[in-house]
Amino acid sequence: MHFSDLKTVDTTRHVLGLSGGKDSAALAIYIRDKYPELSAKMEYFFTDTGSEMKEVYEFLDSMEAFLDTKIHRLSSGKPFEHWLKVHNNYLPSAKQRWCTRTMKIQPFEQFINDDDVISYVGIRADENRQGYESSKETIRPVFPFVEDGIMRADVFQILDKSVGVPKYYNWRSRSGCYFCFFQRQDEWLWLKRIHPDLFKQSQAFEDNEGDGFTWRQEGTLNDVVAKAELAEKFKIRKQVYEEMDSNGEDTSLYPDPKATYPQWRILDAEGGKQITTFTTKAEAEKYVADKGDSTMYITESKLKLLARSDYDETELGNRAQAIIDQMIKNQSNQIASDRSSKIQRWQDIIDQEEDEDDDQERPCFTCSL
Numbered sequence: 001m002h003f004s005d006l007k008t009v010d011t012t013r014h015v016l017g018l019s020g021g022k023d024s025a026a027l028a029i030y031i032r033d034k035y036p037e038l039s040a041k042m043e044y045f046f047t048d049t050g051s052e053m054k055e056v057y058e059f060l061d062s063m064e065a066f067l068d069t070k071i072h073r074l075s076s077g078k079p080f081e082h083w084l085k086v087h088n089n090y091l092p093s094a095k096q097r098w099c100t101r102t103m104k105i106q107p108f109e110q111f112i113n114d115d116d117v118i119s120y121v122g123i124r125a126d127e128n129r130q131g132y133e134s135s136k137e138t139i140r141p142v143f144p145f146v147e148d149g150i151m152r153a154d155v156f157q158i159l160d161k162s163v164g165v166p167k168y169y170n171w172r173s174r175s176g177c178y179f180c181f182f183q184r185q186d187e188w189l190w191l192k193r194i195h196p197d198l199f200k201q202s203q204a205f206e207d208n209e210g211d212g213f214t215w216r217q218e219g220t221l222n223d224v225v226a227k228a229e230l231a232e233k234f235k236i237r238k239q240v241y242e243e244m245d246s247n248g249e250d251t252s253l254y255p256d257p258k259a260t261y262p263q264w265r266i267l268d269a270e271g272g273k274q275i276t277t278f279t280t281k282a283e284a285e286k287y288v289a290d291k292g293d294s295t296m297y298i299t300e301s302k303l304k305l306l307a308r309s310d311y312d313e314t315e316l317g318n319r320a321q322a323i324i325d326q327m328i329k330n331q332s333n334q335i336a337s338d339r340s341s342k343i344q345r346w347q348d349i350i351d352q353e354e355d356e357d358d359d360q361e362r363p364c365f366t367c368s369l
Contacts, residue, residue, distance in 0.1 A: 002147060003118075003120075003142035003143070003144055003147055004035055004038060006118060006140065006142070008116075008118070009116065011115065011116060012115075012116045012117070012118060013043060013112065013115050013116065013117045013118070014038060014041045014042050014043065014117075014118050014120065015042070015043045015044075015045060015111075015112065015117055015118070015119050015120070016028055016031065016042055016043070016044050016045075016119075016120040017044075017045055017046070017047065017108065017119070017121075018044055018045065018046050018060060018063060018071060019046065019047075019056075019175045019176070020046070020052065020055075020056035020057070020059050020060050020166060020175040021166070021174060021175030021176075022155055022159060022165075022166070022169070022175075023122035023123070023124060023145070023155055024122040025059070025063055025159065025163065025166075026122065026150075026154075026155040026158040026159055027120060027121075027122035027144060027145060028042075028044060028063065028067060029066070029067075029158050029159070029162050029163070030144065030145070030150065030158055031120065031144065032067060034148075035144075042069075042120070043072065044063075044064075044067065044069065044070070044071045044072065045071065045072040045073075045074055045108070045111060046060055046071050046072070046073055046074065047074045047075070047103070047104045047107050047108055048073050048074065048075050049075075049076075049080060049099070049103045049104070049177055050075070050079045050080060051079075051080045051177040051178060051179065052175075052176070052177060052178065053168060053178050053195060053198065055166060055167045055168040056166070056168070056175055058167070059163070059166040059167070062163050062164075063163060066162060066163050072111065074107040074108060074110075074111050075103075075107055076102055076103045076106065076107050080099070080103070080177070083098070083099070083102050083103065084205065089213060090213060091181070091205060091206070091213045091214070091215060092181060093181055093217075094181065094182065099177070109136065112136075112138075112139065114136070114138055115138060116138050117138055117139045117140065118140050118141075118142055119139055119140065119141045119142070120142055120144060121141050121142065121143050122145060123143050123145060123146060124145045124146070124150055124151055124152060124154075124155065125145055125146050125148075125149045125150055125151050126151040126152055170331055171187070171190040171194060171331050172187050172190065172191075173187065178191060178195065178198040178201075178202065179198075179201075179202040179205065179215060181215050181216065185216075185224050185225075185227055185228040185231070186228045186231070186232065188215075188216075188221060188224050188225055188228060189224075189225050189228035189229060189232070190331065192225055193328055193331065193332065194331060194332060199221070202215065202221060203220075203221050203222075206220055206221060214273060217273060218273065218274050219273055219274040223274055230303070230304075230307050231307075232324065233307045233320065233324070234257075234304040234306055234307035236320040236323050236324055237257075237306050237307065237311070237316060237317065237320040238257040238306065239320075239323075240316050240319045240320045240323070241254060241257055241306065241316060242257075244316065251316075253314065253316075254306060254311060254314070254316055255305040255306055256306075257304070257306050259304070259305040259306070260302040260303060260304055260305060261302070261303055261305050261308075262279075262281075262300055262301070262302060262303075263277050263278075263279065263300070263301045263302075263303050264277065264278045264279070264280065264281050264283070264284035264298055264299075264300055264301075265277050265284075265298070265299050265300075265301055266278075266284060266287060266288060266296055266297075266298060267296065267297055267298075267299055268295055268296065269294075269295045269296065269297050275296065281298070281300070284298045285298065
């Protein structure tokens with residue numbers, strides 16, 4: 001049975017959660033245009049953790065004006081800092097999503113109470129994931145995009161013709177809290193560049209009382225950003241190298257982009273977090289032996305030779321850095337050359353999700369749509 005034909009009673013509530021992200025926003029607009037009789041009954045809500053970026057709130061204000069209806073702002077009643085203390089300063093993670101449960105799901109279930117509810121979820125037809133499954137039998141989730149075959153490209157078109165693209169999609173692939181542990185390494189780097197105050201606050205949560213908890217398994221945010229900067233540097237230098245080679249310029253001073261060198265990492269066997277690094281295996285082995293810590297182990301990584309600091313002051317290095325500086329300037333000023341390029345940039349970022357080099361699970365719909 002199609003979602004629009006579900007049996008309801010006069011007291012049945014129709015609810016649609018907006019997160020400030022692309023899919024839930026597109027779904028609200030899609031329902032308004034395609035199923036106006038349902039839209040007239042719809043209750044829109046946003047579960048506010050108090051830890052969103054200002055761009056999210058700005059986009060929600062735009063959505064509220066476009067839909068010409070109120071968006072209910074839900075909350076747990078306490079800030080993230082309070083709940084962090086309740087959880088003994090243990091930062092949330094992909095395996096311990098207490099933030100989602102406490103600050104998203106519980107306020108939502110309080111909002112709907114025990115009413116008969118149809119919940120409209122923005123999972124697309126081209127996605128292979130499930131949404132939040134409530135223990136409440138009174139909640140019936142429906143997936144209009146799945147049933148109507150709406151895919152990612154359709155979502156772009158819906159937003160492009162209406163409220164436009166949320167500003168943060170110029171550098172971020174998802175909505176949610178500014179410190180979301182599902183962020184990619186490059187997104188942490190851009191958070192530092194675009195919102196340095198929020199990045200510092202994220203670091204402060206890591207450093208809280210020296211408990212050793214970090215947002216990412218591979219190390220502190222400083223470690224994460226350093227790795228992202230290195231990856232960005234190599235990517236841009238590789239592009240410059242290929243352009244120089246194509247133009248017949250001399251590239252003999254630089255290593256082949258495929259060339260690598262080893263780095264030996266010391267990891268914590270219990271949490272897998274990086275402790276330190278060495279350029280030789282002998283140095284790494286000596287460090288572990290001197291520490292006498294059986295929880296440490298050594299692993300080898302292959303790093304790109306072209307990204308080394310040896311090439312910072314070369315012609316290639318200077319050209320690459322100029323490109324990076326311009327990227328930062330454009331993003332900081334939220335500049336895009338034209339509407340189509342902005343849409344393409346957004347799509348490029350979403351495409352990169354599949355190339356992320358960590359093994360974390362994807363976030364649930366409550367936070368990410």
